[in-house]
Amino acid sequence: xxxxxxxxxxxxxxxxxxxxxxxxxxxxxxxxxxxxxxxxxxxxxxxxxxxxxxxxxxxxxxxxxxxxxxxxxxxxxxxxxxxxxxxxxxxxxxxxxxxxxxxxxxxxxxxxxxxxxxxxxxxxxxxxxxxxxxxxxxxxxxxxxxxxxxxxxxxxxxxxxxxxxxxxxxxxxxxxxxxxxxxxxxxxxxxxxxxxxxxxxxxxxxxxxxxxxxxxxxxxxxxxxxxxxxxxxxxxxxxxxxxxxxxxxxxxxxxxxxxxxxxxxxxxxxxxxxxxxxxxxxxxxxxxxxxxxxxxxxxxxxxxxxxxxxxxxxxxxxxxxxxxxxxxxxxxxxxxxxxxxxxxxxxxxxxxxxxxxxxxxxxxxxxxxxxxxxxxxxxxxxxxxxxxxxxxxxxxxxxxxxxxxxxxxxxxxxxxxxxxxxxxxxxxxxxxxxxxxxxxxxxxxxxxxxxxxxxxxxxxxxxxxxxxxxxxxxxxxxxxxxxxxxxxxxxxxxxxxxxxxxxxxxxxxxxxxxxxxxxxxxxxxxxxxxxxxxxxxxxxxxxxxxxxxxxxxxxxxxxxxxxxxxxxxxxxxxxxxxxxxxxxxxxxxxxxxxxxxxxxxxxxxxxxxxxxxxxxxxxxxxxxxx
Numbered sequence: 091x092x093x094x095x096x097x098x099x100x101x102x103x104x105x106x107x108x109x110x111x112x113x114x115x116x117x118x119x120x121x122x123x124x125x126x127x128x129x130x131x132x133x134x135x136x137x138x139x140x141x142x143x144x145x146x147x148x149x150x151x152x153x154x155x156x157x158x159x160x161x162x163x164x165x166x167x168x169x170x171x172x173x174x175x176x177x178x179x180x181x182x183x184x185x186x187x188x189x190x191x192x193x194x195x196x197x198x199x200x201x202x203x204x205x206x207x208x209x210x211x212x213x214x215x216x217x218x219x220x221x222x223x224x225x226x227x228x229x230x231x232x233x234x235x236x237x238x239x240x241x242x243x244x245x246x247x248x249x250x251x252x253x254x255x256x257x258x259x260x261x262x263x264x265x266x267x268x269x270x271x272x273x274x275x276x277x278x279x280x281x282x283x284x285x286x287x288x289x290x291x292x293x294x295x296x297x298x299x300x301x302x303x304x305x306x307x308x309x310x311x312x313x314x315x316x317x318x319x320x321x322x323x324x325x326x327x328x329x330x331x332x333x334x335x336x337x338x339x340x341x342x343x344x345x346x347x348x349x350x351x352x353x354x355x356x357x358x359x360x361x362x363x364x365x366x367x368x369x370x371x372x373x374x375x376x377x378x379x380x381x382x383x384x385x386x387x388x389x390x391x392x393x394x395x396x397x398x399x400x401x402x403x404x405x406x407x408x409x410x411x412x413x414x415x416x417x418x419x420x421x422x423x424x425x426x427x428x429x430x431x432x433x434x435x436x437x438x439x440x441x442x443x444x445x446x447x448x449x450x451x452x453x454x455x456x457x458x459x460x461x462x463x464x465x466x467x468x469x470x471x472x473x474x475x476x477x478x479x480x481x482x483x484x485x486x487x488x489x490x491x492x493x494x495x496x497x498x499x500x501x502x503x504x505x506x507x508x509x510x511x512x513x514x515x516x517x518x519x520x521x522x523x524x525x526x527x528x529x530x531x532x533x534x535x536x537x538x539x540x541x542x543x544x545x546x547x548x549x550x551x552x553x554x555x556x557x558x559x560x561x562x563x564x565x566x567x568x569x570x571x572x573x574x575x576x577x578x579x580x581x582x583x584x585x586x587x588x589x590x591x592x593x594x595x596x597x598x599x600x601x602x603x604x605x606x607x608x609x610x611x612x613x614x615x616x617x618x619x620x621x622x623x624x625x626x627x628x629x630x631x632x633x634x635x636x637x638x639x640x641x642x643x644x645x646x647x648x649x650x651x652x653x654x655x656x657x658x659x660x661x662x663x664x665x666x667x668x669x670x671x672x673x674x675x676x677x678x679x680x681x682x683x684x685x686x687x688x689x690x691x692x693x694x695x696x697x698x699x700x701x702x703x704x705x706x707x708x709x710x711x712x713x714x715x716x
Contacts, residue, residue, distance in 0.1 A: 091296035091664075091667065091668075091671070092564035093556050094263055094428075095667070095671065095709050095712065095713055096673050096713075097424040097715070098671055098674055098705075098709060099412050099413075099706060099709050100711065101674075101675075102412075102674065102702050102705065102706045103409060103412065103414065103706070104418075105406075106405055106702055106706075107420055110420060110423065110424070114422075114423030114424045114425075114426050115398045115399075115402040115424070115427045115455065116398070116401040116402050116403070116405050116424075116425035116696040116699060117384070117396070117621075118397065118401050118697065118699035119384045119385075119386050119391065119397075119696075119698045120384075120392060120393045120394060120396060120397040120695060120697065121386060121391060121393070121548060121691065121695065121697075121698065122394045122497075122688075122694065122695055123155075123156055123162075123164055123175060123694065123698075124151065124152045124162055124175060124363065125174075125178050125693075126350050126391075126392040126393065126394050127148040127151055127152055127182070127390075127391060127392050127620040128148075128178040128179055128180070128181065129178070129219065129350070129392075130144070130148055130379065130392045131145050131149065131182040131183075131185055131547050131632070132181065132182050132185055132219065132223060132346055132408070133354060133357065133379075134376075135185045135186070135275060135278075135459070136223055136273050136275060136358075136499055137276055137357070137372070137376065138221075138275060138367065139365045139367075139376060140512060141380075143381070143547075144159065144383070145187075145188070146186075146188060146329075148392065149183060149188045149189065149391070150389060150390040151390060152179050152182060152183060153183065153189070154389065155196055156179070156195055156198075156199070157171055159171065159198065159202060159564045160176070160195065160199040160200075160201060160202045161173075161175075161176045161197025161199065161212065162176045162178075162179045162199075163175070163203040164626070164684075164691075164693075165625075165626040165684050166679050166682075166683055166692050167626075167627070167637065167638070168575040168626070168627075170202070170206075170243060171202060171456075173203065173206045173211055173249060174215075174216040174692065175204055175209065176199055176202055177212045177216055177220075177284065178219070178292060179199065179215055180199045180200065180203065180281075180284070181220070181225070181279065181281060182197070183196065184279035184281075185277065185278065185279055186494075187277060193278075199373060200283070200284065200406055202695060203284050204284065204286060207286055208228075208284055208285050208286030208287065208677065209225075209226070210245075210284060210285060210286065210287060210554060211286075212469045212520035213521070213523070213691075213692050215351070215522075215692070217223065218263065218266070218355075218496070219354075219616045220281070221266075221272060222273065222358045223270055223271040223273060223274065223278065223476075224270060224273065224278060225272035225281045226272040228267060228272075229267070231520055232263075232264065232267035232268070233519050233520055234263075234264055234326070235268070235328075235546045236261060236264040236265060236267075236268045236326055236328045236329060236332055236449075236521070236575040237263070237265070237325065237328040237379045238328075238329050239261070239264065239331045239332050239335065239537055240266060240324065240328050240331060242335045243441065243518060244470065247513070247516075248440070250442070250511075251511065251513050251516060251615055252439050252511070252516065252528050252529070253507060253508065253511050253528060253530035254291055254347075254439070254508055254511075254529070254530070255349075255439050255458065255507065255527065255528070256435075256527045256528045256529075257350060258346060258347045258351075259349075259351055259352050259355060259438055259520055259527065260360035261296070261332045261336055261355045261356075262332075262346075262352065262358065263337045263354035263355055263359075264332055264360055265329060265332050265333065265359040265362060265363065266355065266359050266362055269362040269363075271358065271361065271362035273358070273361060275479040281415070281554040282428055282695075286632075289472070290498075295378070296336050296521065303324045305309035308620055316501055318709050324498055325500060326531040326586055327362070330358075330541030332628060333363060334355045334361070334591040335358075335361075336356045336359065337371070338436075339459065339460075340371070340375070340543060340648040341456050341457065341458060341459070341483070342383060342456060342458065343374075343378035343653055344371070344374030344375045344376075344377055344378035345375060345378035345379060345382075345454045345456070346375070347457075347459075347460050348351065348396070348453075348454045348456050348457050348460070349394065349395055349454075349471075349570075350382070350392065350393070350394045350395065350397050350535045350575055351394070352667040353375050353378065354379075355381055355607070356375065356562065357372050357375055357376070357420060359374055361375035378456075379392065382394075382395065382396055384402060385458055386698075387462055390673075394688075395453060395454045395693075396454040396456065397453060397699075398427075398454060398455040398590075399428065399452060399453055399454060399455060399457070399465050399469065400453050400465055400468065401449055401614070401699045402424050402428060402472075403424075403428055403451070403465060403469040403471065404470035404699065404703045405424070405703055406421055406424035406425065406428070406472040406612055407419075407458065407468065407707075408702075408703050408706045408707045408710070409421060409706070410472070410475055411706075411707055411710040411711065411714075412706055412707075412709070412710040412713075413710070416451070416475040416476045421476075423473075423599065424472065424650070425473055425476055425483075425628065428451070428469045428472055428473065429473070429483070431452070431455060431457075431460045431469075432449065432451055432469070432486050432489070432490065433449065433450050433451065433452065433453060433457075433459065434448055434449045435448060435458055436448055436459070436460045437459035437460055437461065438459075438460075438508065439461065439497070439507065439508050439509070441508075442508055442509045442510050442511060443496050443497060443508070443509040445496070446492055446493055446496040447489055447492065447493070448489070448493065449459070449466075449486075449488075449489030449490045449491075449492055449493035449494075450462065450465070450466040450490065450494070450497075451465040451466045451468075451490070452465060453465050458613060459491070460507070461506050461507075462506050462507050462534050463494065463497055463505065463506060463507075463538065464506060464535075464578070466493065466494050467494065467539055467540055467542075467543040469490070469496070470490050470491070470537075470543060470547065470608050471543055471547055472485065473487060473490075474487075474547040475485065482652070484657050484661055485658060488709060491548065494540065494543075496509070497509050497561070498540075498556055498559070499512070499531075499532045499697045501532055501563060502532070502537075502559030502563035503531075503532020503533070503536070503537040503538045503560065503563035504532055504533075504540045504559055504560070504566075505530045505531060505532050505533070505578070506530055506533070506536055506578070506690070507530050508530050508548070511529060511530040511531075511637060512529050512530065512531040512532070513529065513633040514529075514538075516529055522692075523689045523690070523691070523692055524597050525545070526688065526689040526690060531640060532563060532567075533565060533575075533576070533577035533578070533585070534567060534574035534575060534576055534577070534585040534586075535574075535578055535579060535585050535589075536578075536585060536588075537563055537574040537588075537589070537590060537592065538564060538574070538585070538587075538588030538589040538591060539591075539594070539650060540560065540591070541557065541560045541561065541564070541592035541593065541595060541596045542588070542592040542594075542595040542596075543593045543595075544556070544557060544560075544594070544595075544596075545557070545594075545595030545596045545597065550646070552597030552636060553669075557573075557596050557597075560596065561596050561598060562591060562616055564589050564593055564604070564630070564683075565593075565604050566591065568589070568604050568607065568608070568618065569582070569605075570608075571607075571611050571634070572586075572604075572607030572608045572610055572611035573585065573586045573611050573634060574586050574588070574589040574608070574701065575632075576588060578624075578684050578685070578687065578688075579685060580624055580626055580628065580629065580644075580685050580686065580687060580694075581624055581626070581628040581629045581634075582624065582628055582633075582634040583612075583615075583622055583624045583634075583647050583648055583666060584624075584645050584647055584685075586608050586611065586612060586647075586648075586651055587647035587648065587650055587651040588611070588653055589608065589648065590605060590651040590654055591651060591654045593605060593689070594654040594655060595654075600655050600656065600657065605645045605655050608651065608655070609651075609652060609656070611649060612652055613647050613652075613658070613660075613662045614661075615634065615636065616648070616665070617636075617639070619639045619640055619669060620640070620665030620666050620668050620669035621640025621641070621642075621644070621666065621673070622640055622641070622644040622645045622647070622648040623636065623637035623638065623639050623640045623641045623644050623645075623680065624636065624637055624641075624644055625637045625638075626676070626683075626687065626694055627691035628685055628688050629687055629691070630691045637680075637683070639680055640673070640680070641680045641681070641683055641685070642670065642676070642680070642681065642699055642701045642704075642705055643685045643700045643704050643705075644706040645666055645669050645670055645705075646670060646671075646683070646704035646707065647704060647708075648666060649667060649670065649708050650707060650708040650711055652666070653711050653712055653716075654711075658716070659712075659716045663712070667708075667709070667712055670705050670708065670709065671709075674701070674705045680689060681701055682696055683696070684696045685697055685700050697698065
């Protein structure tokens with residue numbers, strides 16, 4: 091097995107080396123289904139930017155992913171299909187002008203939509219897009235009046251209590267809901283035949299929870315009563331503040347926080363405020379979105395954002411773990427790319443964490459003000475060996491470490507983007523997917539990987555208060571079955587891998603009850619072929635759901651966790667390694683299955699780099715330890 095392990099490591103290295111871009115990065119696609127493809131068609135047609143070549147390319151990709159029953163899915167085992175994705179695909183294909191309602195594929199899509207409750211049963215984000223483009227009535231009342239943006243930071247509930255991802259989408263949303271804005275063109279299709287019951291807009295939100303969310307509105311009303319001025323003047327000030335929030339956070343490429351959804355919404359918000367569809371800000375934003383397109387299996391896909399920093403930091407780190415020298419040109423080029431993308435600007439993170447200099451890294455290559463803990467630890471891992479050899483890296487290292495330490499929540503865990511942004515009252519709002527959109531709590535994956543970094547790559551004492559608080563958070567948030575929930579991956583295998591490797595790097599004994607429970611759980615869910623596989627349904631059901639087959643990435647996570655927790659190679663580890671060696675290069679639906687997520691039931695991510703990164707990392711750790 092030793093020779094085979096060496097051979098597979100070398101093969102993965104050669105594959106990764108050949109895929110490195112000239113700037114030192116890896117630009118593997120950040121694939122998120124067909125929604126961004128559909129929204130891009132709808133955006134271009136609404137703005138009357140008739141880029142026929144791009145629209146045609148996106149149309150081909152959307153049609154190519156339709157199921158035999160006429161529906162589109164978010165993941166392979168979703169069942170019959172996903173209503174929201176099918177509505178978005180149907181609408182965009184009609185709006186493209188390249189497909190008609192009479193097409194048999196469209197008739198099949200329509201049957202699926204009507205059989206599943208009509209477009210009024212689609213996700214809230216889908217209905218907002220439909221309202222923006224004149225296909226659906228705006229609700230009479232939006233849960234977050236735009237005036238909320240004026241509440242001071244000192245108030246118990248204010249705009250900056252929402253997560254940065256939430257604010258990026260909510261700021262334009264509040265403007266648009268206030269204006270009840272919609273825009274149709276001569277090419278707009280008529281979707282009225284997709285409505286099963288009368289759509290008056292009130293089914294946007296879960297108003298049945300009125301007693302639960304009433305405390306939030308009581309707090310909001312108290313805050314509004316303290317604002318000084320006439321209602322109309324306050325209203326105008328709120329609209330202006332929301333507009334400035336967006337404009338002040340536009341990245342150099344023209345996108346709003348480098349996200350597709352927030353940029354899409356910003357463009358429509360600016361239109362609602364009287365901006366021309368040929369305004370330079372809008373045109374640059376569109377160009378920024380276009381620049382995020384990529385090619386997947388010969389077809390054009392609009393990425394939600396680019397993942398170049400994430401891909402590059404993880405790949406460079408994995409290669410170094412596998413024995414590639416930090417002075418090798420592949421690693422040197424990657425580290426140069428990462429060094430150039432460390433943040434020097436202050437972002438919204440400073441509002442809850444004001445006493446530290448910028449020093450983190452963001453997810454995309456165009457991100458300059460929106461760092462996150464995950465990319466920061468990943469980038470620092472890549473740089474760690476270089477710091478020992480080159481003093482020029484020390485300043486970047488110190489700034490990164492200081493920023494990372496400062497981001498630890500008061501509860502001991504680490505969040506993704508902002509410190510202590512976890513007010514439970516916000517989860518009472520009747521907003522679909524709110525727990526993924528509105529707050530940024532500590533998570534097992536972020537906390538585990540941060541501890542793993544601090545324990546393995548710094549000289550920090552295992553008894554340091556930050557380490558001990560992080561360990562306590564993980565131990566206290568373990569599931570009863572021994573797993574941990576991973577917020578940004580699929581899902582319990584992911585969280586358990588991060589937690590176990592983090593705890594072990596923090597000096598926790600392999601005999602600790604949490605480690606033993608986690609290892610037992612991983613062995614218990616191992617498949618007969620030696621691998622592991624988890625369904626995206628886990629995130630929807632809030633419990634582990636097996637995929638029924640093994641995937642390379644899930645197997646790598648599980649085996650790596652067991653390696654960390656075991657002094658000797660166990661049968662479970664050996665059979666898992668055997669699975670990786672035999673399947674590391676397989677290409678079927680399991681290799682395209684999403685391993686990341688942004689919002690349960692609505693937004694899943696297929697990282698094209700993961701089937702290289704994590705098997706390489708796991709094989710390297712197996713080789714090092716045994």
